[in-house]
Amino acid sequence: MNTQATVAIAPRLLNGLNVDAAMTTIQAIQNDPEIAQFQFRARNRWIDGGENRSTVKDFYGAKAEDMSRTETWEFTNGEPPILLGKNEGANPVEFLLHALAGCVTTTFVLHAIARGIAIHSLSTELEGDIDLHGLLGLNEDIPAGYREIRVKMHVEADCSDEALEDLLAFAQAHSPVCNTICRPVPVKIERAE
Amino acid sequence: MNTQATVAIAPRLLNGLNVDAAMTTIQAIQNDPEIAQFQFRARNRWIDGGENRSTVKDFYGAKAEDMSRTETWEFTNGEPPILLGKNEGANPVEFLLHALAGCVTTTFVLHAIARGIAIHSLSTELEGDIDLHGLLGLNEDIPAGYREIRVKMHVEADCSDEALEDLLAFAQAHSPVCNTICRPVPVKIERAE
Numbered sequence: 001m002n003t004q005a006t007v008a009i010a011p012r013l014l015n016g017l018n019v020d021a022a023m024t025t026i027q028a029i030q031n032d033p034e035i036a037q038f039q040f041r042a043r044n045r046w047i048d049g050g051e052n053r054s055t056v057k058d059f060y061g062a063k064a065e066d067m068s069r070t071e072t073w074e075f076t077n078g079e080p081p082i083l084l085g086k087n088e089g090a091n092p093v094e095f096l097l098h099a100l101a102g103c104v105t106t107t108f109v110l111h112a113i114a115r116g117i118a119i120h121s122l123s124t125e126l127e128g129d130i131d132l133h134g135l136l137g138l139n140e141d142i143p144a145g146y147r148e149i150r151v152k153m154h155v156e157a158d159c160s161d162e163a164l165e166d167l168l169a170f171a172q173a174h175s176p177v178c179n180t181i182c183r184p185v186p187v188k189i190e191r192a193e
Numbered sequence: 194m195n196t197q198a199t200v201a202i203a204p205r206l207l208n209g210l211n212v213d214a215a216m217t218t219i220q221a222i223q224n225d226p227e228i229a230q231f232q233f234r235a236r237n238r239w240i241d242g243g244e245n246r247s248t249v250k251d252f253y254g255a256k257a258e259d260m261s262r263t264e265t266w267e268f269t270n271g272e273p274p275i276l277l278g279k280n281e282g283a284n285p286v287e288f289l290l291h292a293l294a295g296c297v298t299t300t301f302v303l304h305a306i307a308r309g310i311a312i313h314s315l316s317t318e319l320e321g322d323i324d325l326h327g328l329l330g331l332n333e334d335i336p337a338g339y340r341e342i343r344v345k346m347h348v349e350a351d352c353s354d355e356a357l358e359d360l361l362a363f364a365q366a367h368s369p370v371c372n373t374i375c376r377p378v379p380v381k382i383e384r385a386e
Binding site: 093192 | 276304346
């Protein structure tokens with residue numbers, strides 16, 4: 001048996017990610033920047049009161065519509081009774097925290113493989129402060145959104161504390177959701193004909 | 194039968210929201226601004242590769258920990274194969290669109306009741322552009338997050354087009370998630386001891 005050939009075929013995994021596929025993607029983007037252009041989408045329908053539901057499936061990336069997904073995911077926004085709802089689901093500002101947690105985590109794990117760092121465990125706790133004066137239009141000096149979001153990360157990995165701190169700073173700066181929150185991103189809303 | 198008493202007890206609903214409860218909340222906040230201070234939370238755990246899972250349940254608001262929720266919601270972030278995952282779930286930037294869709298919708302529906310506008314139907318389609326050069330750290334001039342997010346809203350309501358446009362502009366300016374995206378919001382990430 002040719003063990004060398006077996007080694008060459010098995011994907012090199014680190015943190016559950018295929019290291020060679022990651023390197024191939026980076027090489028492909030460097031050869032053709034258009035491959036890096038992605039468009040993500042969601043559709044949402046109001047049900048009643050504070051309840052509404054999104055579906056997520058299709059997206060565009062690497063110069064083509066994605067065809068890999070067979071499932072359409074559905075997510076329900078709701079509100080607690082104190083915010084006039086019936087706990088039909090988590091509310092939108094909580095989903096935002098879920099998105100942020102996931103994005104910082106995935107960005108951290110992805111850039112760990114570029115540095116050869118194996119991560120053993122990783123979890124986060126998030127909290128964010130909102131003053132309802134903003135949402136309710138009771139005080140135009142108070143922003144409607146989060147005043148600040150705090151993320152506490154528990155991580156165990158096979159590297160020094162210094163290397164972890166450096167990786168964390170890099171992940172924070174390169175996480176798409178974190179960047180969308182930290183930076184002013186234009187949202188254009190218009191009525192359909 | 195005293196029909197007047199029956200009318201007084203039945204909640205006045207508009208767009209599925211209790212109008213009197215909304216007015217009572219606003220009055221309470223005007224009497225005691227501390228009632229408007231909320232803190233929302235999420236916890237997330239990395240599973241493997243691009244998969245991680247959040248739980249959402251508790252929050253603080255109106256000067257107390259909320260006790261209304263019996264269910265803990267779980268949401269799974271994943272990535273498509275082209276982004277090194279196995280379609281374990283929608284990805285974080287898609288969850289962000291879900292959060293934005295829901296928040297603009299709920300803010301729209303909420304402020305419609307303040308204006309006495311009955312909404313018959315409301316749905317949105319969202320799309321946002323991301324250039325992977327940012328996430329991958331291949332070009333520090335390209336932001337990691339969304340370049341722009343577009344929301345197309347289909348709405349039918351018992352008011353003029355002008356009134357709808359005005360309500361839409363107000364909802365956009367007062368939606369907590371929309372405001373968090375449009376405005377630079379500080380995200381503080383630190384490692385737990």
